[in-house]
Amino acid sequence: MIQAAIDGVYADPFFASFPGQRDAFDRRLRANVQKILTIYAGKMCLHGHALEIVEDDQKPTRIFSSQYVMRSEHLQVVKDLMVECRGRELPGTFNPLVVGDLFSRQCKPWEYITQNLAEEVHEAAATTFNKMMSETCDENTRSRLMKGLIQPSLHQLRKGLKQKLDELLQPHLAIHPITYNDYLTDNVRKIQGDRHDRAFDRLSLANCGYTSESLENPTKTPVFLIPLLRALKDGTRPDVEEYSVSLAADVAAAYYKVALKKFIDDVSVNAVETCLIQRLPGVFSPDVAWDLSDEQVERLGSEDTGTVTKRAELQKKLEILEKGLNDLDAFTAQSGAQAK
Secondary structure, eight states: OHHHHHHTOOOSGGGOOOTTOSSHHHHOHHHHHHHHHHHHHHHHHHHSSSSEEEOTTSOOSSSSGGGEEEHHHHHHHHHHHHHHTOOSOOTTOOOTHHHHHHHHHHTTHHHHHHHHHHHHHHHHHHHHHHHHHHHHSOHHHHHHHIIIIIHHHHHHHHHHHHHHHHHHHHHHHHSOOOOOOTHHHHHHHHHHHHHHHHHHHHHHHHHHSOOTTTOOOGGGSOOOHHHHHHHHHHHTOOOHHHHHHHHHHHHHHHHHHHHHHHHHHHIIIIIIIHHTGGGGGGTSOHHHHHTOOHHHHHHHHSOOHHHHHHHHHHHHHHHHHHHHHHHHHHHHHHHHHHHO
């Protein structure tokens, strides 16, 4: 049954769902895990970065000022960091390790969010096992199996899952950025292109009252070319140092996006799926039951003290009632004989 829950095959009556049923989702483990991982991916995208870096001509999405920084202020931080990381590079260029330092600062929330994921997945698996035991065993047996066999095995799987998550996270925190994904350069190109387009439109709007989007009929629109061209020339004049700082910040932002997507997939496949979900059938399988010692079988299958005591009390009451019934039958029979 647990294999069916993992595979998402809900044909068994155990997985039946009807309007108003509150625990149907807890029984369908695959659906529950999919929901948990989807929420996790959303949290990583929204809250995975320590600071939201906001373009100076845009507004932040985060509310508290401690959670975001304007890009102009961020560039000053990058500039100072470039001085601290200065190596053998020529003036106007930057040490690639700057990107690693910027990235390690941004990805610090990953650990907390990911460790919470391990707890949520473990809880989902434990809940499904608990529902299955309730469906197939009496309360005493269910309690003993969960406490004595299933929960300890799940705790071991959770421990292995957390170790795997630490293993996946460690390279992002300790090793310099490495990627051969073209998505990195595409992201840098997009970030710089969008910023260039916005800057161009601001200059155009300030000098001629139009942008590339608002100009409807170029042939009939009077444009004073000289001030416009001068503004564009001054506004697009390159500054080697500023460009180097800006490029370092853009590469770090682009690399963060690449690493984030890869890390989310690695956590889902190499950690959650491989280290926990796919190992759940082995938590309570025929092989596990076969390897149980006589002492374990006795401990898991025996009745608890409360049940034994209650049975003894009920047995005494039954004996008293049976004796009373026999006495009543004898009295009735004697009364009938005297009446004759």
